[in-house]
Amino acid sequence: MADPSENRHPDDDVKKSQTLDGLRIVVVDDDTDSLVLTTFILESYGVQIMTATSALEALEVIKQFTPDILIIDIAMPEVDGYSLIRRVRTLNPPQNEIPAIAITAMDSEEGRDLALTSGFQSYLIKPIDPNELVTEIANLLIKNHRV
16 A cells, blocks of 8 residues: 555645645736635635735725735736835835735746845745645745744
């Protein structure tokens, strides 16, 4: 009989040991389906979610909610994710120090570089893989000494 641990992914133990219970995350995305999916994934891990469908709405939510992490779509009308994160980085502490994950449907080196130089700490491609998202959040928490 095969050992079930042979089929486990190396990150499985890390994922099980990381708890997201009570974590506060703001998700910003103008695409309702994507927003609902990301919210569903995170709520299943016990995350407190606030959502926004535009950059202006997001700025208000961030000021009131002060999340632990931001998840921001890049391609939004009027004010894109790059501009939003630049604005967030000009806010007063602690809002300007919130770790942020850029999400986008378009994978490119230029987009990734622009996201990182704009103020994001991470870059994920849609459709969002739940395990990848949770792992990235856990990594950001560790890097930013929030666990």
